[in-house]
Amino acid sequence: MKLLNKSYLRAKNIKLIIFDVDGVLTDGGLYFSDEGMEFKRFNSLDGLGIKLLKQNGIEPAIITARDSQNVAHRMHNLGIEHFYQGQENKVLAFNDLISKLSLQADQVAYMGDDVIDLPVMKKIGLPIAVANAHELVKENSCIVTDKKGGHGAVREACDFILKAQDKYDNTMNEFLN
Numbered sequence: 001m002k003l004l005n006k007s008y009l010r011a012k013n014i015k016l017i018i019f020d021v022d023g024v025l026t027d028g029g030l031y032f033s034d035e036g037m038e039f040k041r042f043n044s045l046d047g048l049g050i051k052l053l054k055q056n057g058i059e060p061a062i063i064t065a066r067d068s069q070n071v072a073h074r075m076h077n078l079g080i081e082h083f084y085q086g087q088e089n090k091v092l093a094f095n096d097l098i099s100k101l102s103l104q105a106d107q108v109a110y111m112g113d114d115v116i117d118l119p120v121m122k123k124i125g126l127p128i129a130v131a132n133a134h135e136l137v138k139e140n141s142c143i144v145t146d147k148k149g150g151h152g153a154v155r156e157a158c159d160f161i162l163k164a165q166d167k168y169d170n171t172m173n174e175f176l177n
């Protein structure tokens with residue numbers, strides 16, 4: 001994990017983390033059957049990481065430009081309550097979200113992979129890019145994960161935030177004892 005701009009200190013204040021879907025929670029591939037059904041591959045490590053953040057008082061949210069029933073199903077399975085689909089202008093959803101949750105922008109992390117994510121990433125406290133993100137996204141992030149989107153990058157970011165907030169060891173001890 002590549003860390004920049006006092007990212008460890010910034011992570012201490014995070015109360016909300018927003019994820020893009022395609023290229024972050026998935027590998028970015030769009031799979032279609034002959035009948036036009038869309039399929040996406042999600043990583044179970046990422047899913048548990050999101051649940052662990054939520055158990056530790058860090059709210060997860062989704063803002064995605066695409067609109068997909070299988071994404072809605074996955075978010076329901078993960079217990080993600082704040083879920084915005086079809087958001088070409090992600091800043092509008094971001095502003096609505098922080099207003100609803102009464103948060104300041106510096107209390108927010110955002111994990112993205114492409115330039116459509118930059119308008120939100122430039123506003124928040126902890127911008128995070130996946131390893132295979134567009135170069136401009138990496139250049140404008142405090143953290144660049146070692147793992148690619150859809151292959152454990154989200155879990156890597158979740159673990160980092162839990163460690164920065166001194167919640168990681170207690171959380172993992174629950175599984176060891």
